[in-house]
Amino acid sequence: MTAIPHEHGHAHHYTTTGLDHRKIAIWAFIGSECLFFGSLISTYLIYKGRSVVGPFPHEAWTNPSTGQTFPAILDIPVTSASTFVLLMSSLFMVLAHASVVRGDRKYSKIWLAATALAGATFLGFQAFEFTSFVHEGLTPRTNLFGSSFFILTGFHGAHVTAGVIWLITLLFIDFRRGLRPADAINVDLCALYWHFVDVVWIAIFTLIYLIQ
């Protein structure tokens, strides 16, 4: 019947709430992820301003032994741009879901691709940011700021990567056999995850980049 079946294709299975199992599970998962990112963000905040050596996020630092000066490391305009791209991807995600719900095969592909592309662009920005930081002398091994910054944003980036892979998988299925309104739940789950990852980024962007 279908080239690519899916985990819970039997819609007739009884559930107490009438909701798909996966919908409940993803909410539990998101709740759990809140604690995960909460711990990472708390660590960043606890270690804020406690690094023994620079470079620092918001102020310049001169190495007392070499006399070398490191500028403030965070580039807020560039990251604002990538934040904007990620926010737009959430909008695309909403449109993609709506397209699948109404059975619009053309726009479902366009918006899924747009979402994945926006996610990938965000990752590109992050890769650029990470490499330029390393060139400027900040690695996860440099100081407390480096460790907590790279690991927090790195884990967020890993979540975005997983989301992009998920989106590409959906896109692949859409091309192979088409996502029908009955498949909307699959897109819905991905959308919930994607919006969550976006919201986390807004928290990270505010706490790390904007608040000095």
Place this chain on the structure above:
Amino acid sequence: MTSHYRTRRLAIAALTAVIVVGLAACSTTVPNTTLEPKTEFGRAIDALWDTLLFWGTIVFILVEAFLIYVVIRFRRREGQPAPRHVHGNTTLEIAWTLAPAVILAIIAVPTVKTIFTTQANAPRGSLTVEVIGHQWWWEFRYPEHNVVTANELYLPVGRTVNFALKTQDVLHSFWIPQLGGKRDLITNRTNYLWFTPESTSVWNGVCVEYCGTSHANMRFKTFVVPPEQFDAWANHQRGGPVFMPAPTPTAPTDTGAGAAAATQPAAQASAPAAQPQTSGSLPTFPADQLPLYAASYNPVPRNLTIGNVTGDAARGAQIYRTAPCIACHVVQGVSAGIVGPTLTHFGSRTSIGAGLFPNDPRHLALWIKNSPAMKPGSKMPPFGKSPTMPAGYDDQQLADLAAYLLSLK
């Protein structure tokens, strides 16, 4: 109904056993007890403990007695009608939610009070002692007296002492059970703990935060002495070593492993609050007068031995000047290493290895020969001659070094 009978008999046996153990535990000598505090801090905690124990015992008796009553009274009998199905009783349930709340309030009020009194800043004029934890020994610094010592803490009776607790490496925790509650030594932080010793004696102290291989072997002794003696001690410790050489045979008959315990006067075992005394002209506590609980007599591994040689302090002093010892240890005017404990007044200390062995020629020579064999994980490498270390010191050299160090009073 034999099974009921057997059940009850077993229960009585178990109860008896618990009581016997409890009584036995109370009747032994308890030199490290937390229940006979010797400071105002310890007494504040002990008062709280009494409240807790009182209410705890009442709750324990009520619950267990009711449990036993229910078990006996409501056991199934032949021909008994099925019990009525009661699903709950709101009044009762509210009652037994409130009752514990009241008891907890009774406990919480003095608790919070005690927290704030005991964690206030130390009173003015208290004696500051910096405690620095190392894997696995204690460094004590007296900034007021410009004194640094290791593993043996001297405190004047009646004066509040404020400990500034730091650590050089991992976490440790500073505890003298009879003097009051412990406090952790946290890397990159300084913690404080203060109390006023109220009587003179020798107390055991330990590290109570797991700190690696020899966590169990990180002990110290606390000598609470009269103020005049404390001042004399501080004056003596501030200066350079008093060179007091004496013949030092490494014969095992002198103070063999475990023999120290056997040779202690029996009377001292039951006198935990023995008064510290001075050793001849020195204001330090004489090692042979230590009460049994504070004596150090860990067994030496059987395969670690030394011949019967007599050390010569003068020869030892010559060896020491060029020995690897100087990289890590201070002897005022001779060497300036800072990694290991100070040795300036080493001969006046009672034990070696952070409270593990008596400070006598034999144990000291063995310690220099191979300290990791005597104290697992010891950071001090073995210096004795061995197949793997042919350039190490022979027994005579070890005995000479021991003689030199012991002469540093």
Place this chain on the structure above:
Amino acid sequence: MATTVAAPPRYAVPHTKYERGLWSWLATVDHKKIGQLYLYTAIAFFLIGGLEALIIREQLKGPNGQLVSAEMYNQLFTMHGTTMIFLVIMPMGAAFFNYLIPLQIGARDVAFPRLNAFSYWVFLLGALFMNAGWIVGAAPDGGWFAYAPLTTQQFSPGLNMDFWVIGLQILGLSSLAAGFNFITTIINLRAPGMHFMRMPIFTWMSFVTQFLLVLAFPIITVAVTFLMLDRFFGTNFYTITAGADPLLWQHLFWLFGHPEVYILILPAFGLVSEVLPVFSRKPLFGYPVMVYSGILIGFLGFGVWAHHMFAVGMGPIADSVFGVTTMLIAIPTGVKIFNWLATMHGGSLRFTTPMLFAIGLIALFTIGGISGIMHSSPPADLQQTDTYFIVAHFHYVLFGGSMMGIFAGTYFFYPKITGRLMDERLGKIHFWLTFVGMNLAFFPMHFAGLNGMPRRIYQYQANQGWDIENLVSTWGARILGVATLVFIWNFVKSRRSGAVAGRDPWGAATIEWTLPSPPPEYNYAVIPTITSRYPLWDAKSPELTADVPHTPEGEKRTDVSVGGKETHASFKGPSDTHMASEVAHPSAKELGIAMPTPTIKPLLASIGLTVMFLGLILKHSVNYQSLWLPVLLAGVAFFVVSLYAWLLSPLEPEHH
């Protein structure tokens, strides 16, 4: 919903390789088989952890014990704690979650059967990983709490803590996956009429536990990830020279660690709350209050973590706040104890082995609770923390509480799992040896602690006033060792020669007892409709429940229809007599019930995951260091491919 199933025609069903022998276990997605795998694995680790405890006690039986070295002792106490917490009590809980929750809520399986299999395999491989250190002679030695900076590369350069860090990372993934699964299962697979306030109390306590799991494990995952990155990639989270604060680890660890305590105890509370009513022949006293107190314990459990840190110098305000919140948690816990006592009061108590263990829990957990209150007071705790007083306390909580509850549950549900009862005589011997041994082993530790004996020491000198306590403790431990052997013997022997149990050997009240023992693969031929909290009792003796308080308004007790005609007949019969062994029941295929297809893909995915972590540990090996990245990437690839193969294949056979 409930309709009678017409007897289906019997015909031979061809067996696939997944239906018999080893493959049937490796490929199983049946919650009952997975539950059994958890149970057997946990029992095996109970023996290992117990052996570690016995060696510890032999070492400490007198002053200056010489049985093991300091290094070995440190590994033993670290692994004893880690094993008993993560590899015994937690998987014992998981065994009961798996086996019982679908049965108790009237479901055919969990929401995600393959994820469930994945959880088990990840757990097993993580447990083996954790213990692999023994084989290379470098078992974890930093304590189960693994305080930084001692556990950083600088102070623990060996492989020891690598095994701990990675093992815990793997185990955490297992618990998280299981948590999502059971939350979904309980919310979404309750049979018609099974309102939340009709759920069996064990399922309720498990429900709370799952929330604790999914909210607490992310925190330890982060803490352990930091440590892992520090150890393997040189980051600075706990590097003291970089200015790191060791309290970061402690806060993260205990933010997880205290909810973990309730993860360990709540399932046991649930089991005991199932056992006590049955053998008192009375419903649970104050069911709603029991539920709410469980929720409250779980909730407050997140607000008390720093009571493990009263000695670190947090300042008077933090000490006061955490002291008081800790005292508050005693209130819902106390309510549970009182409600259990009230359940028994006025009942008709039958002292079967499960009942004895349940009573044992009340008696012993009370002691642990009282000593817990004693160190909820921060100043008092300063004299108790890190001494044997604490060791005594948490053994009363975890052995006197969790293990007693687990034993009660094991004896109680063994007939459901195997179809046979465990031997009552051996069971009672086991109980009394455990009860006596446990008190002898752990009660004297209170005195040792108050007399100043620190924890985690491999030797102590004589004349410290600790000799008698330690000797008695060692004898208690030996008795516990014998008790455990009796239990194992009973467990193994009863499987073959125990009395045949029938559906409902105890006269229980909840729907799992309407099923044959052991239940068929699909559990319920027809999903039952639930009309009350105690459907079996209501069906048997309606007059008893005619006028009861606490019954939700408008709820009429009606006779239940459970599993069709043939099962209906069975629970009308006298329950105290053992019913004849079940005849072979129709297969799922014969009944036209779609059950998940067995598959080894979850096992393959878990192997991929483990290989990935194996690659990481190779980074610190001497001989295979160059292989670390290839092995890690191979593991990732294998994991991803297995995961896709799993996600893209249907759960059940296709319908046409």
